[in-house]
Amino acid sequence: MSHPDLFGGLPLSEPAKVARTTQSLPPAESAAQFRATLHHHAHAYYTLDAPEIPDAEYDRLFRELQALESAHPELLTPDSPTQRVGGPILDAFAQVTHRVPMLSIRTETDTEASGAEAFDTRIRKELALTEADPAVAYVGELKFDGLAMSLRYENRVLVQAATRGDGETGEEVTANIRTIGQIPLRLPIGAPAVLEVRGEVYMRRDDFEALNARQRERIAAGTKGEKTFVNPRNAAAGAVRQLDSGIAAERPLSFFAYGLGDITPVTEGGPQWTTHYDMLQQLKAWGFPVAEQTACVQGAQGLVAFHQRIAAERDALPYDIDGVVYKVNELALQARLGFVTREPRWAVAHKYPAQEEMTTVLAIDVQVGRTGKLTPVAKLAPVFVGGVTVTNATLHNELEARRKDVRVGDTVIVRRAGDVIPEVVSVVLERRPPDAPQFTMVSHCPVCGSLAEREDGEADHRCTGGLFCSAQRKQAIWHFAHRRAMDVDGLGDKLVDQLVDSGQVKTLADLYHLKLDSLANMDRMAEKSAVNLLEALEKSKQTTLGRFLFSLGIRHVGEATAKELARHFGQLDAVMAASEDALLQVPDVGPVVAHSIRTFFDQPHNREVVQALRDAGITWAEGDALAPTEMPLAGITVVLTGTLQSMGRDEAKEKLEALGAKVAGSVSKKTHYVVAGAEAGSKLDKAQALGVPVLDDVGLAVLLAGEKP
Numbered sequence: 001m002s003h004p005d006l007f008g009g010l011p012l013s014e015p016a017k018v019a020r021t022t023q024s025l026p027p028a029e030s031a032a033q034f035r036a037t038l039h040h041h042a043h044a045y046y047t048l049d050a051p052e053i054p055d056a057e058y059d060r061l062f063r064e065l066q067a068l069e070s071a072h073p074e075l076l077t078p079d080s081p082t083q084r085v086g087g088p089i090l091d092a093f094a095q096v097t098h099r100v101p102m103l104s105i106r107t108e109t110d111t112e113a114s115g116a117e118a119f120d121t122r123i124r125k126e127l128a129l130t131e132a133d134p135a136v137a138y139v140g141e142l143k144f145d146g147l148a149m150s151l152r153y154e155n156r157v158l159v160q161a162a163t164r165g166d167g168e169t170g171e172e173v174t175a176n177i178r179t180i181g182q183i184p185l186r187l188p189i190g191a192p193a194v195l196e197v198r199g200e201v202y203m204r205r206d207d208f209e210a211l212n213a214r215q216r217e218r219i220a221a222g223t224k225g226e227k228t229f230v231n232p233r234n235a236a237a238g239a240v241r242q243l244d245s246g247i248a249a250e251r252p253l254s255f256f257a258y259g260l261g262d263i264t265p266v267t268e269g270g271p272q273w274t275t276h277y278d279m280l281q282q283l284k285a286w287g288f289p290v291a292e293q294t295a296c297v298q299g300a301q302g303l304v305a306f307h308q309r310i311a312a313e314r315d316a317l318p319y320d321i322d323g324v325v326y327k328v329n330e331l332a333l334q335a336r337l338g339f340v341t342r343e344p345r346w347a348v349a350h351k352y353p354a355q356e357e358m359t360t361v362l363a364i365d366v367q368v369g370r371t372g373k374l375t376p377v378a379k380l381a382p383v384f385v386g387g388v389t390v391t392n393a394t395l396h397n398e399l400e401a402r403r404k405d406v407r408v409g410d411t412v413i414v415r416r417a418g419d420v421i422p423e424v425v426s427v428v429l430e431r432r433p434p435d436a437p438q439f440t441m442v443s444h445c446p447v448c449g450s451l452a453e454r455e456d457g458e459a460d461h462r463c464t465g466g467l468f469c470s471a472q473r474k475q476a477i478w479h480f481a482h483r484r485a486m487d488v489d490g491l492g493d494k495l496v497d498q499l500v501d502s503g504q505v506k507t508l509a510d511l512y513h514l515k516l517d518s519l520a521n522m523d524r525m526a527e528k529s530a531v532n533l534l535e536a537l538e539k540s541k542q543t544t545l546g547r548f549l550f551s552l553g554i555r556h557v558g559e560a561t562a563k564e565l566a567r568h569f570g571q572l573d574a575v576m577a578a579s580e581d582a583l584l585q586v587p588d589v590g591p592v593v594a595h596s597i598r599t600f601f602d603q604p605h606n607r608e609v610v611q612a613l614r615d616a617g618i619t620w621a622e623g624d625a626l627a628p629t630e631m632p633l634a635g636i637t638v639v640l641t642g643t644l645q646s647m648g649r650d651e652a653k654e655k656l657e658a659l660g661a662k663v664a665g666s667v668s669k670k671t672h673y674v675v676a677g678a679e680a681g682s683k684l685d686k687a688q689a690l691g692v693p694v695l696d697d698v699g700l701a702v703l704l705a706g707e708k709p
């Protein structure tokens with residue numbers, strides 16, 4: 001759309017220039033030019049989403065107009081952009097009688113495609129169309145989850161904004177609505193002398209999140225009377241009904257136009273429209289936001305396709321919608337169809353399944369994730385929300401459960417949008433049973449009884465049971481079998497699930513007692529695969545201490561740390577016996593890692609699992625503790641990048657580390673060498689920029705011979 005460039009007769013093609021020349025003008029003209037310039041930029045920023053000047057420049061112009069208006073109060077007009085920031089505090093809202101009633105819209109509650117088909121069938125019947133007649137043309141629009149609003153413009157200036165109320169009489173909320181940057185305060189020349197625009201005030205989801213974050217800060221700072229909002233719609237409704245428009249101005253609202261109320265006849269030579277769609281285009285040209293998804297469609301098929309398209313886009317929209325609206329496009333046909341009571345026959349809202357519903361909390365269970373994370377989960381009375389029946393909602397962790405203060409017996413609002421896991425949005429406090437107990441986190445793992453711990457600075461509690469805890473066993477087995485751990489080829493995810501679920505593998509050591517006949521009897525397991533797996537298990541028994549330590553899945557102990565531990569202590573018993581202080585002597589082991597290793601080996605079950613694995617025949621060459629400084633590449637940091645010719649990067653890493661080098665993931669001034677293979681990218685560029693020596697395969701071979709190139 002090209003933006004109209006005539007506001008109040010002032011040319012706006014070069015708005016910034018206009019503003020700069022105002023100093024020499026009389027105050028009234030100067031104020032008019034500032035207003036026109038600011039209107040232009042507010043429209044570009046809020047409605048077109050295409051700002052033309054930096055925010056700071058807008059603010060400067062705004063302040064200049066404010067200064068001018070306070071020096072000359074007689075120049076203040078209701079359409080001045082300075083009036084967006086809020087007016088005097090009211091005692092109550094005035095009542096407004098709508099000159100054209102604000103209708104409601106019939107809702108098609110059948111959320112399937114048949115809902116759209118039923119509307120088309122009704123329309124064709126009302127219009128006495130036969131099968132031989134062509135498809136009816138419709139407009140598909142969005143049904144925002146907001147509040148209906150009527151905006152009245154007289155002589156092109158916004159003079160009144162009113163809520164729907166009972167359709168006949170609403171509340172006058174003009175000062176609050178003026179704070180919405182997307183709503184034009186003045187219309188371009190050519191707009192009717194009286195124009196009522198109907199639409200929906202709503203709050204975007206990102207604005208809602210930011211508002212609630214601010215509210216939480218205020219509550220934490222002890223500000224009285226502050227609360228967080230349940231959802232964007234409630235926040236928008238609260239802002240619209242604020243008696244103090246200064247507060248409304250702090251609550252970021254948005255607007256979409258969808259129709260007309262009172263309007264003086266459009267003069268000859270002025271804009272004309274004969275369809276609903278063209279009317280919406282005219283509103284857009286006058287500066288009102290119209291949803292870009294609005295589309296002309298043909299017949300029932302077109303309606304169904306529109307419903308499906310918007311359903312697919314729904315979760316990606318930056319605001320909530322609860323359905324779509326279909327309207328007969330031809331105004332002449334709308335007139336023939338008329339109204340039933342307070343609803344037009346030519347329009348219908350076709351809903352989507354609600355994304356928020358109310359239900360009750362039956363229990364709060366603690367579930368154990370595969371990494372031992374303990375998650376409080378609200379068990380709910382079954383509720384149909386977001387298109388599925390929901391019986392569980394995550395409370396994430398103890399802090400979050402406490403923040404929401406969800407209790408057994410509470411009535412809660414549950415949200416499920418798209419494929420996102422269901423969430424408890426808020427508690428309906430008025431319905432809380434008097435004796436509902438506050439949630440407290442378990443002190444021990446509900447599955448294996450091990451201690452539940454929350455480390456400083458972390459939100460999550462974890463089960464310390466490690467390999468002993470059956471809930472963590474599958475994850476532990478996958479990790480154990482990993483190529484860089486015990487390297488058991490053929491032990492895929494599905495097989496691990498079957499082995500654990502059938503009870504054949506309770507601890508890691510059970511893997512080494514699997515028998516061919518029971519394996520071959522498993523789902524989708526051919527005898528050949530079973531034989532291969534048993535061979536891979538047998539082969540994995542010959543390993544290194546580093547791989548074995550890594551395979552145990554000790555929290556915070558990655559591959560590099562496991563190798564450092566092996567190198568430092570030389571023997572497993574020494575690692576298992578090491579105090580936190582002794583562990584801190586290992587390169588790269590800090591207090592968190594040291595504590596984690598100590599806690600792991602303090603658990604008797606973990607020691608039993610280690611012993612069972614040794615008893616099953618897992619061995620490695622144990623050595624003496626080796627001081628890292630005695631190794632040929634001790635103290636050298638190498639980065640590997642690109643495709644090497646002589647070996648894979650994993651192999652090069654393993655060999656370099658075995659010689660005491662540290663292999664890092666990124667290049668810094670502390671890197672000693674970058675080994676670059678074919679198609680090396682940004683790491684090579686960075687090495688060259690920092691002057692770090694770059695080696696090829698030959699240079700790598702020199703390093704691996706224990707020499708420094």
Ligand code: I6G
Nearest residue numbers: 103104105141142258259325347
């Ligand atoms: O409540 C409404 C929401 C959206 C509407 C509406 C709409 O169009 C997109 N259109 C009409 C004509 C009415 N209510 C009465």
